[in-house]
Structure formats: C-alpha cells, structure tokens
Amino acid sequence: MSAVVAEHDDHHDDHAHGPAKGLLRWVITTNHKDIGTLYLVFSLAMFFVGGAMAMIIRAELFEPGLQFVQPQFFNSMTTMHALVMVFGAVMPAFVGLANWMIPMMIGAPDMALPRMNNMSFWMLVAGISLLASTLFMEGGSPAGGWTMYPPLMLQTGKALPFAIFAVHLLGISSIMGSINIIATIFNMRAPGMTLMKMPLFVWTWLITAFLLIAIMPVFAGAVTMLLTDKFFGTSFFDAAGGGDPVLYEHIFWFFGHPEVYVMILPAFGVTSTIIPVFARKPLFGYSSMVYATASIAFLSFIVWAHHMFTVGMPIAGELYFMYATMLIAIPTGVKVFNWTATMWKGSMTFETPMLFSIAFVVLFTMGGFTGLMMSIAPSDFQYHDTYFIVAHFHYTLVPAAVFSLMAAGYYWLPKWTGHMYNEKIGQLHFWLSAVSVNILFFPQHFLGLAGMPRRIPDYAVQFADWNMISSIGGFIFGASQLLFLYIVIDTIRGGTGEKVTDEVWEDAHKHGLEWTLPSPPPYHTFTTPPAVIPTEHI
Amino acid sequence: MSTTDTYYIPHKATWPVIGTAGLLTMLAGFANYLNGSSIGPTMMVLGLVIFIIMLTGWFTLQATESESGMYSTQVGISYRMGMMWFIFSEIVFFAVFFGTLWYTRNLSVPWLGGEGTGAATKELLWPSFDATWPTNGPKALGVDESGARKFGAELEPMGAWGLPFLNTLILLSSGVTVTWAHHGLLAKNRDQLIKGLIATVALGFLFVSFQAYEYHEAYTEMGLTLGSGIYGSTFFMLTGFHGLHVCIGAIILSVVLFRSWKGHFNPENHFAFEAAAWYWHFVDVVWLGLFIFVYLL
Numbered sequence: 001m002s003a004v005v006a007e008h009d010d011h012h013d014d015h016a017h018g019p020a021k022g023l024l025r026w027v028i029t030t031n032h033k034d035i036g037t038l039y040l041v042f043s044l045a046m047f048f049v050g051g052a053m054a055m056i057i058r059a060e061l062f063e064p065g066l067q068f069v070q071p072q073f074f075n076s077m078t079t080m081h082a083l084v085m086v087f088g089a090v091m092p093a094f095v096g097l098a099n100w101m102i103p104m105m106i107g108a109p110d111m112a113l114p115r116m117n118n119m120s121f122w123m124l125v126a127g128i129s130l131l132a133s134t135l136f137m138e139g140g141s142p143a144g145g146w147t148m149y150p151p152l153m154l155q156t157g158k159a160l161p162f163a164i165f166a167v168h169l170l171g172i173s174s175i176m177g178s179i180n181i182i183a184t185i186f187n188m189r190a191p192g193m194t195l196m197k198m199p200l201f202v203w204t205w206l207i208t209a210f211l212l213i214a215i216m217p218v219f220a221g222a223v224t225m226l227l228t229d230k231f232f233g234t235s236f237f238d239a240a241g242g243g244d245p246v247l248y249e250h251i252f253w254f255f256g257h258p259e260v261y262v263m264i265l266p267a268f269g270v271t272s273t274i275i276p277v278f279a280r281k282p283l284f285g286y287s288s289m290v291y292a293t294a295s296i297a298f299l300s301f302i303v304w305a306h307h308m309f310t311v312g313m314p315i316a317g318e319l320y321f322m323y324a325t326m327l328i329a330i331p332t333g334v335k336v337f338n339w340t341a342t343m344w345k346g347s348m349t350f351e352t353p354m355l356f357s358i359a360f361v362v363l364f365t366m367g368g369f370t371g372l373m374m375s376i377a378p379s380d381f382q383y384h385d386t387y388f389i390v391a392h393f394h395y396t397l398v399p400a401a402v403f404s405l406m407a408a409g410y411y412w413l414p415k416w417t418g419h420m421y422n423e424k425i426g427q428l429h430f431w432l433s434a435v436s437v438n439i440l441f442f443p444q445h446f447l448g449l450a451g452m453p454r455r456i457p458d459y460a461v462q463f464a465d466w467n468m469i470s471s472i473g474g475f476i477f478g479a480s481q482l483l484f485l486y487i488v489i490d491t492i493r494g495g496t497g498e499k500v501t502d503e504v505w506e507d508a509h510k511h512g513l514e515w516t517l518p519s520p521p522p523y524h525t526f527t528t529p530p531a532v533i534p535t536e537h538i
Numbered sequence: 539m540s541t542t543d544t545y546y547i548p549h550k551a552t553w554p555v556i557g558t559a560g561l562l563t564m565l566a567g568f569a570n571y572l573n574g575s576s577i578g579p580t581m582m583v584l585g586l587v588i589f590i591i592m593l594t595g596w597f598t599l600q601a602t603e604s605e606s607g608m609y610s611t612q613v614g615i616s617y618r619m620g621m622m623w624f625i626f627s628e629i630v631f632f633a634v635f636f637g638t639l640w641y642t643r644n645l646s647v648p649w650l651g652g653e654g655t656g657a658a659t660k661e662l663l664w665p666s667f668d669a670t671w672p673t674n675g676p677k678a679l680g681v682d683e684s685g686a687r688k689f690g691a692e693l694e695p696m697g698a699w700g701l702p703f704l705n706t707l708i709l710l711s712s713g714v715t716v717t718w719a720h721h722g723l724l725a726k727n728r729d730q731l732i733k734g735l736i737a738t739v740a741l742g743f744l745f746v747s748f749q750a751y752e753y754h755e756a757y758t759e760m761g762l763t764l765g766s767g768i769y770g771s772t773f774f775m776l777t778g779f780h781g782l783h784v785c786i787g788a789i790i791l792s793v794v795l796f797r798s799w800k801g802h803f804n805p806e807n808h809f810a811f812e813a814a815a816w817y818w819h820f821v822d823v824v825w826l827g828l829f830i831f832v833y834l835l
C-alpha cells in the first residue's frame with residue numbers, strides 16, 4: 001500500500017492565523033480543533049453534573065423509604081439526569097470528537113461552515129442553560145420523565161416553557177452541527193479519499209448526521225404542540241378536543257428511537273477505529289460495517305412503537321413492530337462479529353483505549369440481548385416500565401456509548417495534547433469502571449424481572465438488597481470517574497512528561513491520516529490537501 | 539466567478555454568539571411572558587432587536603466577502619449543501635403537523651366515535667359523540683335537530699374555493715416570477731431580475747395579508763379558533779407555521795432584492811439568490827400540501 005505524504009505547510013504559510021488572545025479566543029473561534037475542545041470540555045462538565053444527579057437518585061434508592069429527597073424532586077432528578085446526559089454529555093461529546101477528528105481524518109483544512117460551527121456550540125450552551133435554569137424555578141424542574149409525555153408533563157410548573165425552548169435550542173444546535181458534518185464529508189475530502197476509503201468513524205458520523213436532521217425537527221414539533229396545548233388552548237393531545245395523548249408517544253418515539261442510535265452509531269465508529277490499531281490488523285469487513293451502519297439507521301425509523309407495546313395498539317401493530325425490531329439484531333450482529341474477527345489472531349496489546357473498546361463490545365452485546373428480549377411484545381408487557389428496561393438502556397449507554405467516549409479520550413488525548421497520559425491510572429480507571437458498572441446495572445435486571453417499577457423514589461422491601469448493591473456500584477462508578485477527570489487535566493498539563501511521537505500508537509499511521517500529523521497538530525492542518533492517503537484500514 | 543481557489547476559512551466570528559444571545563433572550567422572554575411575568579415582553583423585544591442586528595451584520599459580512607471574490611466554487615458548494623439540508627429539516631418539521639392531521643382525522647377521532655377497538659371508549663367516555671370531520675371534539679356541547687344534547691358541536695370548516703384558492707394562485711404565480719427573475723439574472727438582464735423579485739416579494743406579502751384577513755374572519759365570524767378542538771388546532775398550526783415561513787421567505791427575498799439593486803450577483807456567483815429561490819419553492823410546495831389536505835379534502 002502507498003506511503004503517506006501528508007503536507008501540513010503551516011510553517012511556511014504566511015497568512016496562517018494563530019488563535020486569538022485570551023479568553024475571547026474561545027468565544028469567537030471558528031477553528032475546528034478549538035470548537036472540538038469546547039464541546040469536549042462542556043460535555044465532560046455535563047457528565048459530572050448529570051452524574052451528581054444520578055448519585056442523588058442512587059442515594060435515595062439505597063434503602064426503601066424516603067431518606068433524602070421529596071418524591072417530586074426525585075422525579076425531577078430522573079428527568080434532568082436523562083436530559084443532561086443525553087443532550088448535554090453524550091451527544092456533544094461525540095460532536096466534539098467529530099469536530100476534532102473528521103477534518104484531520106479526511107484531509108480537510110477545517111469544517112465546511114466554520115461560522116455555523118461556532119454557532120452550534122453556543123446554541124448548545126444556551127439550550128442547556130435554559131434547561132438548567134429550571135432547577136431553580138417555582139414548581140421545580142420538569143419531573144415528567146425525559147420523554148415528556150402529556151398529560152403528566154403539562155402539570156409542570158413554571159419550568160415547562162423553559163424546558164420546551166431548551167429542546168428547540170438543542171435541536172437547532174444539533175441540526176447545524178449535522179449540516180456542517182455532512183457538508184464537510186461530502187465537500188471537503190482530500191483528493192483520493194473516496195467514500196469507501198473513509199475511516200469508519202467518519203462514516204458512522206455521516207449517517208448519524210442524517211439521522212439527526214431527520215429527527216430533531218420531529219422532537220421540536222412534538223414539544224411545540226405541548227406548548228400550545230398548555231398555553232394556547234389547542235387539543236392535540238387531549239381526547240376531549242378530539243386529540244390523542246398516544247399521538248404524542250408516536251411522535252416522540254419516532255424521534256426517540258433513532259435518537260438512541262444517534263448516541264451509539266458514533267460509538268460504533270470509535271470502536272471500529274480503535275480495535276484494529278491494538279489488534280494490529282486491518283478492520284475485518286470494512287464494507288459490511290458501512291452497510292450494517294446504514295441498515296441500522298434505516299431500520300431505526302420503522303421500529304419506534306416497540307416503546308409502546310402496552311399502550312393499546314392494534315394487534316397488527318404489535319406484531320409488525322415486534323418483527324421489525326428484531327431485524328435490528330442482524331446488522332448489529334454483523335458489527336459485533338466483525339469486531340471479534342478483527343481481534344481474532346491479532347497481536348493484541350491492552351492499553352486503556354483497547355480495554356475500554358473490548359468492554360464496549362462485550363457489554364454492548366449484553367444491552368443488545370436485553371433489547372431483543374424486550375422486542376418480543378408479549379414478554380415486554382412484563383418488562384415495560386420496570387427496572388429491566390432501565391438496565392437495558394444503561395447497558396447500551398454507559399458501558400457502551402460512554403465507554404467508547406472514554407476509549408476515544410485515551411486514544412486521542414496524546415494526539416491532541418502531545419503528552420502521554422498515565423497508563424497505570426488509566427488502567428485503574430478502566431478496571432474500577434468496568435467492575436462497578438456491572439455491580440451498578442446488572443442487579444437492575446433482577447429488580448425489573450421481579451417487578452420493581454422505574455421512576456419511583458420508594459419501593460417494597462423485597463427489592464432492598466439488590467438496590468443497595470446497585471447503589472454501592474453506583475457510588476464506586478461515580479467516584480472512579482474522578483480519576484478520568486484527573487487524568488485529562490494531568491495529561492493536558494504534561495502527563496507522564498514523555499514526548500509522544502506523531503503516530504503515538506505503534507503503526508497507527510496505517511490506520512488514519514491524523515497519525516501522520518505532529519502531536520499536537522498545528523492550529524491549522526491540511527491547508528493544502530495531503531497528496532497521498534493511506535488505504536490500509538480497508 | 540470565483541477569483542480564488544483556496545477554501546476560505548474565516549478566523550474569528552462574533553455574529554454567531556451575538557445571534558445566540560439574541561435568540562436565548564427572546565425565548566427566555568417568551569417563556570417568562572407565558573408564565574405571566576412582566577419582564578417577558580421587554581426581554582422578547584430586546585432579544586429580537588439583538589437578533590435583527592445579528593442578521594443584518596452577518597448578511598452584510600457574507601455579501602461583502604462574496605462580492606470581493608473570497609468564496610471559491612467549493613465554498614459555494616458547502617453553502618448549497620447547507621441550505622439544502624436546512625430545507626430538508628424544515629420539511630420534516632412540517633411533516634410532523636401533516637402527520638398529526640392524518641393521525642387524528644383518520645385514526646383517533648374515529649376511535650373516539652367507536653370505530654375499530656374503540657367501541658368501549660365511545661360507550662364509556664362520550665356515547666353521543668359524532669365522529670365527523672371537521673370536529674372540535676367531544677368536549678364541545680351542542681344540540682341536535684330533536685333538541686337533544688349531543689357532544690361535538692357543529693363546526694364550519696374553512697372553505698377551499700374562496701381566499702385559499704386565490705392564495706394558491708398567488709403563490710404559484712410567485713413561483714413563476716422568481717424563476718423569471720432567475721432567468722433575468724442568468725441572462726445578465728438586471729432589470730428583469732429586479733422586476734421579477736419585486737413581483738415575488740409583493741405576491742408574498744399579498745398572500746400573507748389575505749391569510750391575515752382569513753384568520754380575522756375565522757376568529758370573528760366563524761368562531762373558528764385555536765381552541766376549536768382538533769380541527770382548529772391542526773388548521774391554525776399548519777397554516778400558521780406556513781404563514782410564518784412565507785414571511786421569512788419574503789424577508790430573505792427582500793434582502794436578495796436589495797442586493798440585486800445594489801448590483802450584486804452575476805450568472806456564475808449568486809448563491810444567496812438560489813438559496814432564497816429554493817426556500818420560496820419549498821414554501822410553495824408546502825402550501826399545495828396544505829391546500830389539498832387542510833382545505834380541500
């Protein structure tokens with residue numbers, strides 16, 4: 001395969017601009033790396049804010065009875081925890097990675113629409129601020145669940161319009177970010193970087209961006225109708241006026257199911273990027289990975305009502321959504337197979353990013369299996385709205401989406417900062433997280449099967465033991481994440497002191513253009529496109 | 539024609555933050571207003587002012603850069619992709635309300651009337667509810683011919699063949715005039731460009747005025763309001779958001795008109811014109827959907 005000649009001519013680029021001076025740099029920047037950093041730092045902060053809320057939830061559930069908080073506040077916490085984690089932590093973290101990596105991976109000078117890039121970040125901050133402001137309002141912040149079902153949601157106090165407008169702002173932010181990503185990928189690739197040579201991270205983000213543009217307006221429409229139902233006398237979700245509250249659920253889940261894939265597809269991309277490097281083999285089944293991702297994205301639009309099996313749908317609907325949902329297991333299986341086959345007979349090493357990625361494969365598969373269980377409509381009547389589903393989606397989100405973010409962090413931090421992180425603490429962070437996340441979420445399967453409902457501050461004594469174990473796991477998991485915070489700060493400030501090479505990981509240059517750049521890369525990279533591109537990731 | 543081959547990357551941007559601040563102030567103000575707080579309206583006006591300043595500033599900046607040849611063909615492609623996908627997201631937004639109309643009209647209202655598995659629903663909730671369309675829902679009480687009480691009062695739907703049909707003709711002609719203007723631009727006939735745009739903008743505002751008149755009629759003469767059950771909800775939501783988009787489109791076209799009058803654009807380089815025209819056609823097509831599904835059927 002061809003050699004890599006990456007030209008980054010910043011040194012003799014006389015109109016090269018450095019960053020602006022002082023704090024203002026971060027406010028008015030249009031640089032994809034700066035904006036990527038902003039997104040990542042913001043999402044890390046939100047990860048801890050949302051995490052603190054989770055700690056409140058687990059503390060209250062440590063024992064039966066009411067110990068620390070009022071039920072209303074407890075419900076606020078479950079609602080806000082979900083909204084902050086989904087819209088403030090996981091999604092922005094992936095957008096941050098996209099900003100940093102996509103231009104470097106495809107040999108582009110920057111994102112296609114740099115001004116809009118800046119705006120989508122600040123819209124995110126505006127949206128989350130509006131949402132967070134509800135914590136201090138009369139009537140408390142929204143407590144009707146992140147799904148915001150009417151009529152319950154309409155009982156929210158002063159927070160309601162703020163939460164709704166927060167959704168609008170977050171939607172605008174996501175749509176702008178996605179448009180930017182699509183335009184960048186379609187219009188900014190270096191010559192020779194054909195679509196089927198793109199790293200999978202780029203592919204998964206391309207598909208995710210399409211999903212986002214197709215679903216964020218749907219969510220915006222749904223909450224707009226909530227707003228008019230509450231304040232302008234409409235009756236979209238009110239049977240007395242001829243509307244139907246179930247309609248809201250359909251609209252919400254038409255958004256909501258693809259939304260969960262928005263959080264996992266880029267994670268698939270990260271995993272497909274990292275495993276080959278540490279298995280020292282090209283990714284197994286590159287094109288099948290692309291097609292599997294596209295199929296998952298397509299299927300995600302036609303399975304939404306598996307969240308509504310108990311709502312009273314016609315039997316034909318139950319059956320259709322059951323079988324359609326099961327279909328998703330096929331492309332998902334393809335992916336898991338390919339990751340495993342990539343590792344097969346590889347000469348593997350187990351640095352922190354690889355550990356997190358392997359844990360991703362194993363634990364995501366767990367979440368996929370419980371998903372499959374719930375896709376069986378008659379069984380789901382038992383699982384629905386219990387802790388079983390809480391366990392399901394936390395397996396797909398925490399040891400999957402969040403672990404892949406951790407993996408990405410460890411994998412690219414040396415590239416971003418030019419410093420090596422402390423591998424010992426990294427491994428400690430991994431093992432503490434991997435063990436405690438299972439102590440935290442595995443017992444929730446048992447609780448759910450035994451009938452413990454979700455979103456309640458108190459429970460029958462028969463659930464006490466597993467809840468206590470789950471909470472202990474939760475506290476260990478929460479505390480372990482402080483290690484990650486420490487490592488990130490430490491690495492930025494010099495890490496182990498070891499100067500990292502351009503490719504950081506052994507032979508990484510075979511796996512992506514970013515490893516042909518200096519660590520840290522110059523403020524502007526690829527102002528002229530790289531002449532030849534590596535093809536070995538195929 | 540582009541005079542450059544490098545991809546233009548601006549190095550600092552102040553308008554995005556200002557715009558965000560404006561929008562945030564506006565929305566926070568609106569939320570306060572809805573909660574009955576007195577600072578709401580002030581915040582809304584303040585936010586709107588900031589937002590308009592941002593739009594003016596940002597548009598001016600882009601226009602200046604474009605006219606001084608800073609945008610290569612590749613930059614132009616990025617802008618076109620951006621506009622295309624923005625319009626796509628708008629289409630999805632409208633699809634939600636069309637979907638709502640379809641669902642309530644064909645599924646949930648008949649269920650309330652006892653269709654399908656809804657027999658018990660009807661019996662237990664509103665046994666004498668007549669599931670017809672248009673409906674303002676079971677909560678509206680009425681009296682039938684024999685004088686008996688019934689649920690779901692008579693509701694006069696908005697007719698299709700009066701103003702709405704006229705508005706259809708207006709929007710369709712505006713689609714023609716904007717295309718005529720485009721031909722003028724391509725043929726370097728600035729006079730035709732400007733006249734075409736003036737006609738388009740004028741037709742756009744005429745449309746909006748007719749619609750305002752229609753709303754006035756609905757509220758004062760027909761008793762048809764946002765509160766008129768599901769018919770009123772879907773009717774005003776769909777036509778209202780569409781009307782808002784006509785206004786936005788007309789404003790964008792006005793900016794393009796202003797720029798044409800200043801001598802901007804040439805046959806090779808007129809992204810702003812194209813974007814405005816695309817947007818206008820999108821608004822046009824949505825209206826056709828409205829005319830058929832809201833008024834006609």
Ligand code: HEM
Nearest residue numbers: 260264306307328368371372374375383384385389393396
């Ligand atoms: C392997 C494919 C999957 C299948 C078959 C599946 C199936 C399901 C089903 C049937 C439910 C509804 C359970 C109920 O409410 O009774 C559900 C809920 C959920 N799933 Fe999955 N799932 C899959 C993958 C994922 C992934 C990858 C994610 C996220 C990254 C995810 C996130 C969620 C969430 C967040 C909920 C709960 C939403 C709520 O009610 O708050 N799932 N899943």
Ligand SMILES: [Cu+2]
Nearest residue numbers: 257304306307
């Ligand atoms: Cu789902």
